[in-house]
Amino acid sequence: MPEGDTVWQAARRLHGALAGKVLTRSDLRVPQFATADLTGRTILDVTPRGKHLLTRIEGDLTLHSHLRMDGSWKVFEPGRRWSGGPAHQIRAILGTADRTAVGYRLPVLELLRTTDEERAVGHLGPDLLGPDWDPDKALQNLFRDPDRALGEALLDQRNLAGIGNVYKSELCFLLGVTPWLPVGALPSGLAAQLPDLAKKLLEFNRDRPARITTGRSDQHLYVYGRAPRPCLRCGTPIRVADQGDGSRERPTYWCPHCQAGPTPPPGGRRAVHQHRTTN
Missing domain, CATH: 1.10.8.50 (Helicase, Ruva Protein; domain 3)
Structure with a gap:
């Protein structure tokens, strides 16, 4: 599963490609939002929140996605062949005049009001790479x-x-x-x-x-x-x-020598105590 630094990089890449630009193509390939048409709206920003991605769109809309184990967002220039996986794995397409972002194998993809983002990420603790870090x-x-x-x-x-x-x-x-x-x-x-x-x-x-x-x-x-x-x-x-x-x-x-504390026995999940002190 991508960790906070990887998601931060993905957000920066998407923000650089899409922010401030008008969508000329949108295609959300999940049943609940398949009829949503975002064309003509401007992408405002792409923000990471822990392991979540929030793509904010003009009109109080946010496209919330989570990569989990296998998901990814790829950015392509016009004429470049898409190469993130087979077409049936595409879950989202956000296109502008000079860039297209394609989301592959996204297990979480939802369109919500920006004012309702807390429904998606409000449960999270302080973000290690976010402005709310405490x-x-x-x-x-x-x-x-x-x-x-x-x-x-x-x-x-x-x-x-x-x-x-x-x-x-x-x-x-x-x-x-x-x-x-x-x-x-x-x-x-x-x-x-x-x-x-x-x-x-x-x-x-x-x-x-x-x-x-x-x-x-x-x-x-x-x-x-x-x-x-x-x-x-x-x-x-x-x-x-x-x-x-x-x-x-x-x-x-x-490392069983450098790290003190309980460890699982071979072939089992239950922890057992290791009586040793740290070097």
Whole structure:
């Protein structure tokens, strides 16, 4: 699933292509809005909100989309062949005189009043890359359920908006705790660092084509996607397991030496405690 920095990049790309221009073509290929005609209206802006995209259109209209696992928006110049997937996967077309934005495999696509945007995104916590960012509020939200596993709490967009599986794993590694550690067991010093560290990671990567959390050009990530290769710090093989109730694919990576806290047993989801201190 695209994370906050990826969605921020998509919004910037769409805004640059469409904002301030009049729609000469509109085609929303979802039953509820298939008859909506937006031609003749001006695109005002495209704004990211966590993992959501809000395309605001003249006349108090907002096209709300969410990419989830497979969705994408592609921008094409006139005469260029569309290349985001087969035609039957197209869910939205927004065209101007010199650009066409095509939305592929969008699982969420709805047209609503701009004044009603809170219906779509009002549940979200502070946005790590948004003007509403509030580190104290984000930390307060995370600690509302102190028994919840830290990794699950970080993925809950109601707490803070923009973190996905990659940043969850990388953030927990940088804090030196496993994603299965209960939020309430997080030492106060680490808890105080968490919001600013999360924001720093996303801000550092929002303008980059390749996500980097290590500061290294030869190895971009500490743990995510690296099992069973050796940890960059200690050499211990990185491990991977699913986290959550199994309703969604949540691959979670960690170093069993560098990160303290509960871990899932081999072949199981239930966390077990690991009696070890952080280096």
